[in-house]
Amino acid sequence: MVKKKSKQIYECSVCGKEYNYKRDAENCEERDKERKEMENIERVEKFTITENHLKLLKKMYVDWDDCEFGAPQINPKRPYGNSDVLDDIAEILGIKKTKENVEDYDKEEASKYSDKNEYIEDLEWKDEIYRKFNKLHKETQIALQICLCVGKFETGNFVKKETYDSLSWKKSGETIERGLD
Numbered sequence: 081m082v083k084k085k086s087k088q089i090y091e092c093s094v095c096g097k098e099y100n101y102k103r104d105a106e107n108c109e110e111r112d113k114e115r116k117e118m119e120n121i122e123r124v125e126k127f128t129i130t131e132n133h134l135k136l137l138k139k140m141y142v143d144w145d146d147c148e149f150g151a152p153q154i155n156p157k158r159p160y161g162n163s164d165v166l167d168d169i170a171e172i173l174g175i176k177k178t179k180e181n182v183e184d185y186d187k188e189e190a191s192k193y194s195d196k197n198e199y200i201e202d203l204e205w206k207d208e209i210y211r212k213f214n215k216l217h218k219e220t221q222i223a224l225q226i227c228l229c230v231g232k233f234e235t236g237n238f239v240k241k242e243t244y245d246s247l248s249w250k251k252s253g254e255t256i257e258r259g260l261d
């Protein structure tokens with residue numbers, strides 16, 4: 081006699097995709113939220129350029145994308161020269177791996193190494209660090225756009241004068257003239 085087994089289904093509350101395991105649905109939600117947050121960055125109308133944004137921009141490699149008409153682009157595979165983008169970002173920002181910012185640091189495992197740094201170097205960045213780097217990297221899109229349109233690479237607060245005009249960024253505090261709207 082075959083027994084009917086009902087299977088639990090978990091749904092991601094953001095995209096509606098269904099999963100057999102709760103953890104998978106939770107991960108999906110997490111990824112969806114992160115993606116949304118990233119997309120939202122593109123729509124900001126106020127932005128603060130920090131030293132970190134400028135540090136990253138200064139280390140970017142520009143090449144040529146031949147697609148369509150062709151245009152300069154930041155190398156998307158190696159924006160900072162190496163394919164390990166996170167490690168590049170960490171180095172540029174001067175952040176070293178420590179037992180606090182890596183995933184799964186194991187004291188016992190670490191004790192087997194004469195040089196603990198060697199062990200730490202091989203561990204992955206903690207999720208929150210990964211997200212921080214990722215966000216900062218994404219924000220360089222806005223920072224670069226602002227630097228290009230104001231003609232300066234400097235820190236500070238900026239506002240976008242016209243929602244749909246990416247060239248309308250101005251330093252905040254400056255008189256912002258609005259058209260007949």
Ligand SMILES: [Zn+2]
Nearest residue numbers: 092095108112
């Ligand atoms: Zn989802």
